[in-house]
Every structure is written in C-alpha cells, then in structure tokens.
Amino acid sequence: MTPLVSSFVAHFGEMGSRWGINRTVGQIYALIFVSPRALNADEIAESLSFSRSNVSMGLKELQAWRLVRLRHLPGDRREYFEAPTDAWEVFRTLAEERRRREVEPTLTMLRSALLETPSNEEDRIAQERMRGMQELIEMLMLWFDEVQALDPATLEKLLRMGARVQKVLEFTDRLRGGASH
Amino acid sequence: MTPLVSSFVAHFGEMGSRWGINRTVGQIYALIFVSPRALNADEIAESLSFSRSNVSMGLKELQAWRLVRLRHLPGDRREYFEAPTDAWEVFRTLAEERRRREVEPTLTMLRSALLETPSNEEDRIAQERMRGMQELIEMLMLWFDEVQALDPATLEKLLRMGARVQKVLEFTDRLRGGASH
DNA sequence: CTGGAATTTCAGAAAGTCTTGAAATCCGGC
DNA sequence: GCCGGATTTCAAGACTTTCTGAAATTCCAG
Numbered sequence: 001m002t003p004l005v006s007s008f009v010a011h012f013g014e015m016g017s018r019w020g021i022n023r024t025v026g027q028i029y030a031l032i033f034v035s036p037r038a039l040n041a042d043e044i045a046e047s048l049s050f051s052r053s054n055v056s057m058g059l060k061e062l063q064a065w066r067l068v069r070l071r072h073l074p075g076d077r078r079e080y081f082e083a084p085t086d087a088w089e090v091f092r093t094l095a096e097e098r099r100r101r102e103v104e105p106t107l108t109m110l111r112s113a114l115l116e117t118p119s120n121e122e123d124r125i126a127q128e129r130m131r132g133m134q135e136l137i138e139m140l141m142l143w144f145d146e147v148q149a150l151d152p153a154t155l156e157k158l159l160r161m162g163a164r165v166q167k168v169l170e171f172t173d174r175l176r177g178g179a180s181h
Numbered sequence: 182m183t184p185l186v187s188s189f190v191a192h193f194g195e196m197g198s199r200w201g202i203n204r205t206v207g208q209i210y211a212l213i214f215v216s217p218r219a220l221n222a223d224e225i226a227e228s229l230s231f232s233r234s235n236v237s238m239g240l241k242e243l244q245a246w247r248l249v250r251l252r253h254l255p256g257d258r259r260e261y262f263e264a265p266t267d268a269w270e271v272f273r274t275l276a277e278e279r280r281r282r283e284v285e286p287t288l289t290m291l292r293s294a295l296l297e298t299p300s301n302e303e304d305r306i307a308q309e310r311m312r313g314m315q316e317l318i319e320m321l322m323l324w325f326d327e328v329q330a331l332d333p334a335t336l337e338k339l340l341r342m343g344a345r346v347q348k349v350l351e352f353t354d355r356l357r358g359g360a361s362h
Numbered sequence: 363c364t365g366g367a368a369t370t371t372c373a374g375a376a377a378g379t380c381t382t383g384a385a386a387t388c389c390g391g392c
Numbered sequence: 393g394c395c396g397g398a399t400t401t402c403a404a405g406a407c408t409t410t411c412t413g414a415a416a417t418t419c420c421a422g
Contacts, residue, residue, distance in 0.1 A: 033306035126215035
C-alpha cells in the first residue's frame with residue numbers, strides 16, 4: 001500500500017467509526033474503492049493486516065450495504081471484490097440504504113405515534129413536534145427521489161457547471177422537457 | 182413519561198446508537214425535543230432513569246452539537262434545557278455540525294492527497310477516484326449552502342406544496358427575484 | 363465570606379463491540 | 393463421491409465505550 005492509499009484508508013477508518021460502520025469495514029471499503037482492480041479477501045487481509053475472518057465479516061457487511069460487488073475472475077476460484085467508482089452512484093447507494101435502515105423505521109414510528117389520540121396536553125404538544133419532523137422527513141424524501149433520478153452523466157455535467165441550486169434545477173428542468181406539471 | 186413520549190424516546194435511543202451519537206444522548210435529546218417546557222438535569226435523570234452525571238455528560242454533548250439551548254428560569258438556580266422545535270432548523274444545525282466534523286476533514290485529506298504527484302499507475306488511479314469523490318462532495322456542499330439559506334417560513338410553504346424538486350426550485354427562484362445570475 | 367445547592371469531573375465497574383484462530387462448511391475439479 | 397482450497401461461523405479474549413457514585417468544583421444567596 002502506497003502512502004497515498006494508506007492515508008486515504010486511514011481516514012476512512014476514522015470516519016467509519018464516527019459513523020455507525022466500524023473502523024475495519026471503513027478501511028476495507030476505502031482500499032477496494034481506490035484499487036485499480038478487484039481484490040480478494042487474502043489480498044485485503046494482507047494489505048491491512050487484519051485476520052482473514054475479520055475481512056470476511058467486513059466484506060459481508062459491505063455487501064449488505066451494496067457498496068462492493070462480488071466478481072469471479074476466470075481460472076481463479078477465489079472471490080474478488082470491487083466497488084463502483086462513480087461517486088454519485090456510491091452516494092445514491094448510501095442514501096438508499098440509510099433511508100431503508102433509518103428513515104423508514106423512523107417514519108413508521110412517527111406515523112403510528114401520530115395516529116394516537118393525545119390523552120393530555122403534553123402528548124398533544126409532543127405530537128405537534130413529531131408532525132413537524134415527519135413533514136420535513138417526507139419532504140426531504142420527495143426531494144431525494146427527484147435528485148436520485150438523475151443519472152451519473154447528467155450529474156457530471158452539473159458538476160462541471162459548478163452549479164448553484166437554481167442553475168442546477170433549471171438545467172434538470174430543461175432536460176426533462178421544460179414545462180412544470 | 183407517557184407511552185407516546187416513551188416510544189419516541191426509545192426510538193431515538195436506537196437511532197442514536199446506529200449513528201455516531203450514543204443511546205443515552207439520543208434519548209435525552211428526544212425527551213427535550215417533545216417536552217412542552219424546558220427541563221432541568223434532575224428531571225431528565227428521573228424520567229429516563231439515568232444517573233445525574235450521565236445526564237450532565239449527555240447535555241454537554243448536545244450543547245456541543247448545538248441541539249439544545251441552556252436557559253435560566255427566574256427564581257430557580259438550576260439550568261434548564263430546551264431544543265428548537267422547528268424541524269428545519271434542527272436539520273440545518275445537524276447538517277452544519279456534520280459538515281464541520283466529517284465533511285471538512287475529509288475534504289482536507291482529499292485535497293492534500295490530490296496535490297501529491299502520483300509516483301505510479303496505482304496512485305494515479307487512486308487519485309482519479311478521490312477526485313471524483315471530492316468533486317461530488319464539493320458540489321453537494323454548494324447545493325447545501327443554497328438550501329440552507331431558506332428560512333423556516335419559506336420551507337413551511339414549500340412543505341405545504343408537497344413539492345417535487347422542480348416546483349420547489351421554481352418557487353425559490355421566484356422568491357429570490359427570478360433571473361438566475 | 364460562608365453554606366449549600368447545582369454541576370462537573372473522574373476513576374473504576376459494567377456493558378458492548380471488535381478481532382481472532384480454530385473448527386465447520388462450502389464447493390469446484392478430478 | 394472425495395480432496396483440498398476458499399469461505400464462514402463461532403466462542404473467547406482484547407479492546408472500547410458507556411455509566412455510575414463519590415469527590416471536587418462552581419457559584420449564588422444571605
């Protein structure tokens with residue numbers, strides 16, 4: 001591992017642990033992400049000095065997050081892993097997974113709490129606050145559905161525009177046929 | 182604590198631990214968020230059955246995240262805590278803090294890695310991927326700066342529109358004086 | 363000042379998470 | 393089917409984080 005890769009990997013280890021994901025998993029992902037070719041578990045264990053079984057666990061988790069893909073190389077029985085290199089695609093995947101794991105359960109809880117008839121003033125106020133939260137989350141999800149529909153190529157163009165929100169949205173509007181419905 | 186509040190609090194405990202923030206802190210926040218009035222540390226400790234010192238730590242962390250505000254009630258020496266109830270404001274605060282704690286350090290790392298002259302093909306490819314990541318993050322931050330500029334009242338209106346992205350942006354565009362610059 | 367309520371700090375106990383090597387399982391090629 | 397490499401599972405230990413009660417500190421009221 002070159003110093004360049006090594007510092008990238010170390011950083012993602014730190015970030016992983018700030019975030020729900022653990023250090024090891026963060027490092028494994030970072031290594032695969034910058035690697036020019038798919039890697040097998042032994043190569044990863046070797047590069048990062050983790051036990052083989054730790055790598056196996058980490059890869060399983062990364063697959064559950066859909067952040068890495070399994071591949072087979074012809075004439076090699078081992079499993080190789082690679083990560084999508086398009087940053088936008090990665091971002092979308094992460095957002096989808098977080099939505100499924102965090103946002104949806106939260107909405108479920110909020111919806112069910114909001115169905116209750118408040119039995120006192122305290123609950124009534126609590127429900128008001130929960131309603132505000134629910135509305136925001138639902139709106140953000142609508143936004144996100146829209147943005148998510150943009151393909152990497154379009155995004156690429158937008159990136160190059162150094163877009164401010166209005167510009168970005170005018171642009172997508174044009175792409176999608178102009179008139180709002 | 183009513184069952185309604187109790188299930189909200191429990192949910193935020195869970196979510197907190199999925200996320201960097203710990204269970205206790207999540208629960209304390211949730212309790213303050215739905216409470217009709219500011220609470221003092223003893224009330225919180227009592228409601229959640231945490232030790233007084235645990236609550237003190239948790240409140241310190243929530244203050245560091247700027248998610249709760251300290252207040253003094255006339256004729257009472259104790260410190261009372263309340264949370265902004267506007268969901269959009271909370272969201273902005275969270276986003277700002279995460280940006281400061283996670284995004285900026287990542288950008289710093291990426292920028293410095295991208296200044297290096299790659300000494301081999303592997304590093305060259307690694308840098309390409311890092312560049313893609315950096316560009317995406319920088320674009321998202323630009324977007325966010327824009328969105329962040331919207332005040333709660335505007336957001337409120339947008340919420341009621343049930344906005345899809347285009348609509349939202351046309352709307353903000355109108356508010357901001359029409360012509361893009 | 364001083365007394366005492368409120369808050370914070372801190373070190374150790376408790377709980378939880380991560381990592382490992384050994385054993386079990388899987389699976390393709392012969 | 394059987395061999396053997398590849399992968400996964402698992403229980404135990406290492407390590408981290410969280411939580412607590414006791415002690416220290418802060419700071420207001422008199």
